[in-house]
Each structure stands twice: as structure tokens, then as C-alpha cells.
Amino acid sequence: MNSDSETPNNGSKEVRELLRRPPSAIYRWLGDRIFAIVVVLLGFSIIALGAAMAIVLYGEGSLSFRQFGFFGFVSGTTWDPAVKLSFGALPFLIGTVVTSVAALLISFFPAIAVAIFTAEYAPRWLAGIIDNLIQLIAAVPSVVIGIWGIFVLAPWLRDTVYLPIFTWAETSYPALLPILGNPMGYGMATATIVLALMIVPYTTALTKDAIKSVPVEQREASRALGATKWEVIRMAVLPYARGGILAGSILSLGRAIGETMAVAMLIGNKNTLPFTIFGAGATMPSVIVNEFREAVESLHLSSLMAIGFTLFIIALIVNLAAAYLTRKFSVKGGQVL
């Protein structure tokens, strides 16, 4: 709905016409013009920011890409800054994929459960409190979760979960040992658990929105057919909310992929494949954090930037998918998490 036409075909003609008008009209026209230009420039700078990120990351990583080839780099399994000076990103790619997908799988049902509980079962006041607490999870800075992980969660997990499983496997099922790996507090498992906790709010929020937007007729129809409360949810509400659940999950995945600090502090920092369940690993963000300030060789630094670029591409794909789905299924204009 544009009540003002701001795109004249012939600029100078308009200016001449304008100059024939009273000064207040010039003030309007000039003001509008300047405002529009400023605003468009600022809007364009968003695009510039995105482009800059892509260009800079690729540019800085180009030394590595030229040396190993893009696919060579991405599929290389050795990360050796010392003897062989060979850099391959596959361990970190796998680390990122494994931890993020596993975190999503772990958090999926609990997150949806919370959404269902607050949307359908909890009394208003309780739903409000739970909502705020869930939002709080997303608000807690990653480093804070990291420091808690180092001093509380990792030792506890090691003593209460990993070591018993490890000792059991030792005595009853030794074949499992190579897959389990050495039970330390730090490692893929701990990092994944912490990730799962951190991404719950995203799935929950969008699922809850989707559930709330299910038309009341659907529920009433189920009720009329004699369904119990849970059956209404299962048969009428959840299928309808599929889109929101999907959007929330992909959003969660996107966050998990990019999560840096808590993972870097807990994942054990092992740059070689294969990974074991209890053993250490590394993800793309964690290796950048750990090695960036120390990289001496230009090839090393460039390889880290190249990993940044790879991370950018992956996050781009996942976020595009998430953004598309979120806009499609989101109820209000934006609950920005």
C-alpha cells in the first residue's frame, strides 16, 4: 500500500517541477529522498555484511583451498600442523554432524513434551513460569554452561555414568570397548548432552506456537468422536503442528551446529578420527577457538579460516531451511530467541 510514489521516471523533470513549488514542498521531498536513501543504505548493509562474511572467509581460507582443493580439504582426515603440514577438515565435519544430530535426537522428545505440557495440560500460571524457565535456558551464556560442565557435569558423568558402563563392558562385553573408548569426563558424549540441553528452547518454542495455532474445530471434532485428552493431542493436534515441530527442530539443529564455547570446553579436543562414544572429539567451531590464537604457519591459519568458511556454508544451508520453515509456520511476527 504505497500512497506515495517515489520512483519518478525522469528525475530532472521532477526536480524542475519541484523547484516551482513552495519551499515546504522542497523540504518534504528532500527529507523523504534523504531518508529513503539512508534507510536503503542501511538495509543494504545487511546484504553487505552477509557478502563480506562469505568473501572474507573464503579469501582467508583460499590458501588452503588452493593447496588441497575444496573437496580435498573437506574430505581430508589428517590435521597435522607439525610433521606433514597437511590439513583436512573431515574430523571436525564429522564431529559437528555427530554431536549436533545426536543432540537433536536426544532433545527432540523432551522438548516436544514440554511444549505439549505447557500448551495443553499446565494451568496458566504454571505454563507461564515454565515458559520463562525454558527461555532462560536459551539466555544462559554458553561460557557459563561451559564452566558448570567442566567442574560439575563432566566429573559427575564420568563417575556416575561412564565409568560404570566402561567397567561393565570390560567384564561382560569386551567387544564394545573400542566403540566406547576411554571414559573421561570430557568427550563427545558430555558435549552432546550439554548441547541437547541448550537447544531445547528452540524446538519447544516453535512447537508450542504450532500447537496453539491448531484450529479449535480440529480438537472439537476429535472430542466429538469420543477421544480422550491424549488421543486428541496425538490424533488431531500433533499432526497439524507438524510444520512447527519441523521448523523448531531445524532451528535447533542450526544452533547446535554453531554452538562454540560450551562444546570447546567439554569436548576434549582430539583432532583425529575415529571418534568413540566416551572419547574426545572436536567440532568445527571448537577447533577454531582452540587453535586460532596459536596458529603460526600461514597454512594453518588459512586452514582454520577455511573451516570457518565450511561452517558458514553448512550453517547457511541449515539456516535457510530453518528460516523458510519458520516464516511459513510461525504464528506471530517473531519470537526472537
Place this chain on the structure above:
Amino acid sequence: MKTMLQRNIRDRIMESLLVISTIVVLLPLVIIIVHVIVNGISALNWDFFTQELGSPSRAMQGRPTGLVHTILGTLVVDLLALLLALPVGMGAGIMLSEYPDHKLNPTIRVTNDTLNGMPAILKGLLAFVLIVKPMGSFSGLAGSVALAFVMIPIIARTTESALMSIPWSIREAGLAIGLPRWRVVLSTVMPAARFGLVTGTLIAFARAAGEAAPLLFTSFGNNYLPNHWLGMLLGPVDTLPQRLYSLAISPYTHWHSMGWAAAIILLLFVIITFGTARYLTRQKN
């Protein structure tokens, strides 16, 4: 065909599973907060707020140590970041909302949403290449720019939402009384949307305030207060999230307690900011 009893039992079971899941999800949060408070409270003394960090041997030598430079550095870097991010973010939001037919808009929206989801570490890398390398040193300015990169997409999105939620009639009314387009936006629409705008700003601020990764190779860290205010912008400066990380992975127990205390401060900061935003939103509704 299940009996009514069976179906009701299943209902009850599902309900309990839901409750259990909720508790399982919320329990760690409560545990984390309790641990942070319990472990950090003892280090929150007067020294903490007035002394600089100095060397890890200070405690051994009986000298006072604290994080005053970290708290001040955080405030300076974060506020500057907000100052840098507001015009860009709000400008973009205004463009998306007030000039909805502009052909750049779909691209801007997509780019913005994507940037929103990008890991903050990449924004830090960008700031490193754009600011640290040319400047030749780590600086608070680079840190602010990195955080601004984090804030801009959030502010753009929330501004767009806030402005779009203002009914078109307000704009029409403004135009009808003869205001130029730009006055309509600045003097009628934006004030009407001020709740949403402030909320969005607070959210962006809180999000960026908790980020550590982008600061590790931009503002870098400093064990002391820079000699001059300008030193905070032109030289390395300490910030809470980055310092928290360093303290946590150090082997000194007294540094660990300071880390927990820093976590309390950071948590308080973020919770209060987010809380205010949520409170404002609820007020409006």
C-alpha cells in the same frame, strides 16, 4: 479395540511422561543456577569489584585481586557495540517494514535470517580480518564491532516486527495531516512501536553480552585497566565472557572461584536484560 479403561490408563501414563520430561528438562537449569551461585558467592567481595586481575600469584602473595577492569571493559565494549548496531539494525528494520515493496527486501530478509543463525565465532573472524589486521592490534573497538555484527540481525528482525505490528491507519493519519513520509515514520510510527523496539534492543544486547568466542581474537583480554579511556577502544580490553573462559580453564583454584563469581555477574546481567524485555512484552499485551 482398546477398552475405555486401557485408553484412560494410557492417557495417565502419557501425562506423567510429559511431566517427567518437563522436570528433566528444567532440572539442569535449576542445578546450574544453584551451582553458580553457591560456588561464586564467596568470591563476590569488595575486592572483586575494585581490583584488577594482575598475576595469578597475587593470592599467594597476599595482594588483592578482582575483576573491575573486566566489568568496566564489558560495559564499554557492549555499549559501543549497541551504538554501532542500532542505526544499522533499525535502519534495515525500517526499510523492511516501511518500504515493503522495495525489490531488495526479500534478499535482505533472507540474508538477515541467515546471519541471525550464524555462529558468533564467524562474526568474530570477520571483525578480526576487518578491524584487527588493518589496525595492527587487538582492541575494544574490534570487540565492539564483532558484537555489533551479532546484534544487527536481531535488531533488524525485531524492529521489522515491531513496526509492522503498528496498524497502517497511524501512517495514514500522519500523511493525512500533511507530514512528509519520513516524519510519519520517525515521529508517529516509531514512538508507537517503542515497546517493541526497546524490547528488541534489550534482547539483542543480552544475546551479544553473553558471547565469548567473537571476543577471544578481537578484544583479546587484559589483566589490567588500560591507562586511558581511549586505551579501552584502541588496545586489548577484558570482557566478562572471555575472562570467564580463561579463568575456568586455568589451574588455579582461586581463579576458578572468581570464574564462578564472574558467571554470577554475567548471568545476572543477562537475566535482568532478558527479563526486562519479557516484562515489557507482557505489559504491552
Place this chain on the structure above:
Amino acid sequence: MTITNVRVLLLCAVCLSAFTVMSCGRNGDTPGEMRQDRREQVDILGAGATFPAPLITAMADEYRDLTRNRVTVNYQSIGSGGGIRQFIEQTVMFGMSEAFLSDEVMRNVEQATGGRAFNMPITLADVVPTYNVPGIGAGLAFSGELLVEIFMGDITRWNHEHIRELNPDIDLPNLPITVVHRSDGSGTTNVWTSFLSRVSDRWREQVGFATSVNWPTGIGGNGNEGVAGAVQNTTGAIGYNSFAYALLNDMSYGSVINASGNVIEPSFEATSEAANIELPDDTRILFTNTPAEYGYPIAGFAWMLIYENLDANNAISNRREAGELINFLIWSITEGQELSNLLGFARLPDAAIEKNVQMIRQLKWEGELIGQEILDEQDLLSADRQ
């Protein structure tokens, strides 16, 4: 003004005053003292190895008091690799590294600045094997070969016969060994792997020695700090840390058998003894597996990296800053060394201090021998310091 506006203004006023109070509260200076020094204040930025960080930062604290807050040395421990990198990039005034600069880097610096890069030993790095085995305190004996086997992943249990052979009187449990290494580039790693490379051809060929290597096994910790933390949090772990970190943090560390076959318990004397050999003029030498009979075999220098042509370093803006840097440098290799033992570091042997002074004499600012000037002012002759 509405009530809300007044309240907001009051809040701002309170915040502003708190701000000002906090930033003035430094070290309890009176406003008079602070104003007087503020005009000449100099910030010296350095970065590098985590190992010497406790010593350097303590020196910085001490030096700051000595100069009445006039000179602040801000040292960030980001790893030796980082120190070298920032030195090359000229974002810091001095770097700190447990690995001396490679020939290639030295050449590049000469090309870029027309002057050399000086590696000046500031302190000694000694790396000890640290472990966390319940019931066993410090003093487990290790040989070079044994350490290679453990860090290669050949030995995975604490009660393996090779370990028991060297420690017949100790009851070792059947606990899995978790190897902990550095995940960042580090001179500590350089010293450690240099030793392993010298005692084992297999290690030298497969893994090599550098600030960062492709470890065959184990988990990584960030910085000396991260390794110490990981070892302490993991029962059955073995890692390597600087002696100072192990002492400062009450860790269990082992003794190592040196090239002469003696079991050397880590100590300041043993470390200084290891450096008691013939030194080249630029001090770029590794003395791991030292020929010194009672020297601790896993030791090396920690070098401060300085540009010969100080004006070529972008991080140094004027002659005064260069002068202050040199002052700090001189102090740190003389009076500053007093702090060493207290913090768990060995003192620089006189031979090293000698070489340092020679190098300081050659530091230049725009062609002028500024280092020599300052030394003359301070009347520093090696004969005086016996």
C-alpha cells in the same frame, strides 16, 4: 519532567558515579598520585607461552608497583604458537615462546625489518610428567622410552610391566591410562616432543617435534592450564605440564631418567643444571636430553622475542615505549629473577644473562643503539653481578 523520567535520570546518575568510583579505585592510589603519573603512562603488550605466564604476570605486577603505576605490562597467555604469530604480525611489543624462532621466520624478519629477531631467554622451562593415580603421589620414575610408549598408546594400563620395572616398590593399580596433551600450539609441547624425539627414532619419524603435533592418542587441553585441569579431573590421566604449574597446583609429578642414566627429580637446581652447557650467541638451542650429568632432561629456555629494529615493530609507537620495553627487559633478567623460585621457576644461569646483555646492546631505534644507551645509564656490567 515526569516521575519516570526523574527516576531514569537518577538511575543514570547512580550508575555513572559507580562507574567512576570503580575506575578510580585502582590500587588505592590517591587522586594526586594518579594524576601525576598519568601523563607518562606506558602500556606494554606482550603475548605468548602459557608456561611462563605466572612468572611474567608476577613480574608485571611487581614492575607496575616499582614504577608507581607508570608502566603496565599486559601479558596474555595464548600459547607459544600464538606468541610467535603475534610477534610476526607485530600486534604485540614482545612475544614469548618456548620454541625459538625457526630459520625461516628469522629470515622473513630480516627481510621485513632489516634487522634480526632476537630470542632472549627470560626463564627456564621444565616440563614434568603429571599424573592422577589414586593412592600414588609424586615421584613415579619414567624413562624416555616409557614415556614414548605411553604417549604412543602402546601402554594403556598403569600396572603395565614396563612401568612396574622402573618402580618396583610402588603398588600400581589396574587403571586405564588417559593421555592428555596440548590442543593448542605450545612451546611446552615443543620441549616435551623434542625430548621424545631425541630418545626415540620412532617418535621422531611418526610424530616429530613442534609446537603442535598430530598426537597418536589422548585428549587435548587448552594451554598448560587446560592440561592441568584435565589431568586433575580424570583419574588415571597422564599429561605434561610445566614444573611451576605442577607445584603451584599440588599435582603429582614424576621423575625422569636422563641421558646419563640418572633418575632426576625435577627441581630448580636440576633445571638450571641442564642449561649449564655451551650456548650459541643467539641462544637458539634446545637442550632436552641434556648431556649435563645431573641435569633434568626435559628442559629448555623460554625466550622473549624482540625485534632488533624496535621502530620496525608496528606495535611500538614511539621511542619512549621502546625505552620502557628495554627497561622492563633489563629488570626482568636481573632483579626480576628474584621472583622465580617463589613461583616455581628456575633462575637464568649467568651464561644466558650474558648473552642477553649482548643482544640488548644491539637493540636499535631508528638506527640509534638505544639498548646500549640504557645499559650505559644503568651502568650494567656483567662483572658487577656476581
